[in-house]
Amino acid sequence: MNLGLKGRNAVVTGASKGIGKAIARGLADEGVNLVLLARGVEELEKSAAEICQATGVRVVTVPTDMRETAAVKAAAERAAAEFKSVHILVNNAGGPIKRQERQITWPDTDWMDDVNIKTMGMLRMIQALLPVMPTDGTGRIINISGIAGSSVLSSALTHGLNNSAMNHVTTYLAQDLSASRITVNSVIPGLIATEWRQGWAENMGRQRGQTTQQFLDDTCRDWGIPSRRWGTMDEVADVVTFLASDRASYVNGARITVDGGYTINTRNS
Ligand SMILES: NC(=O)c1ccc[n+]([C@@H]2O[C@H](COP(=O)([O-])OP(=O)(O)OC[C@H]3O[C@@H](n4cnc5c(N)ncnc54)[C@H](OP(=O)(O)O)[C@@H]3O)[C@@H](O)[C@H]2O)c1
Structure with a gap:
């Protein structure tokens, strides 16, 4: 299947390791140029060098903390300066579970910090990039949420909050951005x-x-x-790459699970 992605440009947040790095590689394999974001410079540069060497696409790194509005705006400006337009935005950055105590006992500064990274970071990034996203039907926003948004996983209260918020933002913006012909979808990984x-x-x-x-x-x-x-990280990346492509132009406002069937809620007896 020709995905028609060659020469397009993407921003991937949280791209220095894990699922974000696999998504970046999946897009690069299809000829997509990349702007990769994360905080840790060393891992980010390593990820970029590996992808660039393996695929030959242009890869730009911008060390960015998604909690800082000015930094996110600066990253969007850098992406625009490098590539003029950005067709694909993948909101993937998310922090690890900070500690194992019951989350209802956490100080609210810790709840806020988790939400600030993933939910607010996503909104900041979308707002900052919208002016440079094309309105010809090639614009794609893909939000990486997670199964904690629809099921109860211990120690994942704020992760669940973020993931369900992301899924809501996906459906809200699918409508809101329809005049710009930008599709907005969630990919919901399970145990990866x-x-x-x-x-x-x-x-x-x-x-x-x-x-x-x-x-x-x-x-x-x-x-x-x-x-x-x-699941493997590539199994998530493959779905994201498809959603980024022209072949997925009629998939909009969807919440697509990549979880081996976890959410069908089987009960083992
Ligand atoms: N792994 C799973 O089983 C699973 C399941 C469901 C959903 N997910 C979701 O998938 C996404 C990726 O998860 P993962 O397991 O691949 O995570 P990971 O391996 O911990 O990678 C997280 C990425 O996000 C970046 N990041 C963290 N905090 C950031 C901040 N404040 N600003 C900018 N970047 C930040 C990290 O780099 P720096 O720390 O250097 O900034 C890293 O590049 C997350 O949103 C997660 O909730 C994962």
Whole structure:
């Protein structure tokens, strides 16, 4: 399938590792030029160098904290200066779960910090980039939310808040931006084998006297994941790349799960 993405330009937030890096690579494999955002300069540069070397697309890095309005605006200005227009925005940046205590006991500054990164960061980025997004039907906003937005995962109160807020913003803006012919969709990953999740599975397995694979098999069974495994970062990136393309021009305001069937809510007896 020809996705028609060659020569388009994308901004990917949280692109220095994990799902964001895989999305950046997936887009670059289709010939999309990139502006990659994250805070940590070293990892960001490493990610950019790897992608550039493997694909030959233009890759620009802008160290950016999504919590800072001025920094997000500056990143959008840099993207415009480099590429004139930005067809694709992927809002992926999100922080890890800060600590394991019940989140209702956290100080509100910590709740606010989580929301500031993911929900407010998304809104800031969209607002800053809209003036340079094309209105010819090639504009795409793709929000990476997560299953914590529609199910109860312990220690994920603010993550759930962010993900459900993101899904709402997706549907709201699909309507609001319709005159600009920009589509807005959510991709909702389930349990995905990112670098930090690998570390989590290894630690949890060790604590329970299990191999990592045994722990994962038990977790997928206990969570009721019909595909009986976790997903790869590329499986998320492939869906995002499709949504970014002309082939997905009639997909708008959608919430697409990439979770091995987790949300069909199976019960194991
Ligand atoms: N992994 C999963 O199983 C899973 C499941 C469902 C949903 N998700 C969602 O998918 C997205 C990516 O998750 P991931 O697991 O790939 O995360 P990750 O590996 O921890 O990567 C997060 C990325 O976001 C960046 N980031 C964090 N805070 C930031 C800030 N304040 N400003 C700018 N960038 C920031 C990080 O770089 P710096 O720290 O250097 O800034 C990094 O590039 C998140 O929104 C997450 O909620 C993940």
